[in-house]
Structures are given as C-alpha cells and as structure tokens.
C-alpha cells in the first residue's frame with residue numbers, strides 16, 4: 001500500500017480572512033480536512049475558531065478566500081454545498097421541552113429525510129449512544145453529556161460525510177469528554193467521515209490526528225503531531241502549543 005498521497009480533502013479552506021468592522025480576526029487562513037481523519041483545530045480562547053466555523057457553516061459571509069465542501073465551491077454553488085456537513089455548534093441548540101426523538105425528527109424534516117430514513121437514523125444514532133430507551137424523555141431531563149450526545153446524534157442522522165464540531169466537549173467531565181472524543185474518532189476511522197473538531201484542550205488530540213494550530217487569527221502550524229513537534233523542536237504537544245501561541249509565549 002502506498003502512503004505517498006494523503007486522502008482527498010473533504011473540506012478545503014484557502015486564504016480565508018475575516019474582520020468584524022475594523023477588527024481583523026482571521027488572516028489568510030488555509031488548511032485542508034481529509035476524509036477518514038480527525039483534524040483538530042487547536043487554538044486558545046479568541047483565536048478565531050468560532051468565526052471560522054461561522055464561515056464554514058454559512059452563518060457568516062466570507063470576505064476573502066475560498067471554501068470548498070466535497071470539492072464544490074461555496075461561492076459558486078451557494079448554500080447547497082452545506083448539505084454534506086453535519087454541524088455541532090458551540091452553543092447548544094436543542095429544544096429542551098421537546099423529547100429526544102422529537103428534536104431528531106424535527107431536524108430530519110429540515111434535512112429533507114423521508115420518514116423511513118429519519119426512523120432508521122434515529123434508531124442507529126440513539127442506540128450508538130445508549131440513549132434509545134430515553135428517546136421519549138424531554139431533553140431538559142438529560143445531563144449535559146447526554147444533551148451533547150443528542151446534538152451529535154442529530155448532526156449524524158443522515159451520516160454526513162463531513163462533521164464539523166465547535167468545542168463540543170466544553171463543560172463536560174473527563175469521562176464524558178473521553179467518550180465523545182472516542183466516538184468522533186470512530187466516525188472518522190470506522191465510518192470514513194472527515195471530522196473537523198475545534199478545541200483548546202491538547203489532551204483531546206490522538207496520535208494520527210491532523211492538527212491545525214490557530215492563534216490570533218493566523219495558522220501557526222499544520223500537519224501530524226510528529227510534524228508539529230519537529231517544526232517546533234518540542235517534546236510534546238503542550239510545549240509545542242505554548243511555543244506557537246501568544247499566550248504561551250507571554251507566560
């Protein structure tokens with residue numbers, strides 16, 4: 001087997017810049033998200049991760065640069081290219097008064113799934129997270145970790161080829177974080193999804209992940225863990241992250 005060519009990019013970001021009024025928060029950001037891989041977008045608070053997600057998911061209009069989803073240009077083909085994306089935003093977006101199943105079926109309708117597809121996806125995803133027995137409960141009754149699982153289940157209802165998640169583990173305890181990180185790796189490794197995962201926690205990086213280190217709106221490093229360590233001359237990712245980010249440099 002040849003390893004010369006990385007898998008084709010599912011998501012491609014090229015020369016993206018963005019300003020809120022006079023304030024520039026992303027500068028010439030470029031990277032690729034390959035299939036069958038978890039790409040970790042690692043950056044401290046305020047690095048620009050959520051702004052970048054806003055651009056990828058169509059909440060914000062790009063001011064400069066290109067976004068391609070499955071090889072299709074957002075600028076040329078418009079919002080329809082977003083159909084390949086499963087999205088989990090940083091802020092929870094479930095309706096707390098609806099049941100778990102109602103939250104999923106409402107979303108399935110928005111995605112244009114047939115009743116059979118919605119039922120199949122709901123069963124598959126809720127069983128995956130051991131939440132099938134709780135499908136009739138109001139989301140309000142679930143703890144934070146289970147709510148996050150429901151959001152991921154909802155994003156994965158129609159098994160989208162690309163998953164983008166903005167700090168989905170914030171506020172969760174360590175076992176829950178570990179379980180969610182493992183699930184996202186299974187979706188890449190076993191199911192072949194391209195996963196873009198934003199976090200500021202270096203302990204969520206697994207060997208084999210690709211890294212994009214963002215700080216103050218600029219990409220400081222990309223590549224495998226080994227490549228980032230070699231580029232920085234550091235022994236571990238904690239030290240490399242500190243060396244590459246302004247907060248680390250100032251500490």
Ligand SMILES: Nc1ncnc2c1ncn2[C@@H]1O[C@H](COP(=O)(O)OP(=O)(O)OP(=O)(O)O)[C@@H](O)[C@H]1O
Pocket residue numbers: 020023025043044045046047048049050051052200
């Ligand atoms: N609507 C807005 N108007 C003006 N400035 C904004 C707006 N949203 C974000 N910013 C600023 O843009 C910069 C990048 O913010 P962003 O939320 O994208 O970073 P982040 O990496 O997601 O941070 P965090 O990890 O804290 O969520 C920050 O300095 C933030 O204050």
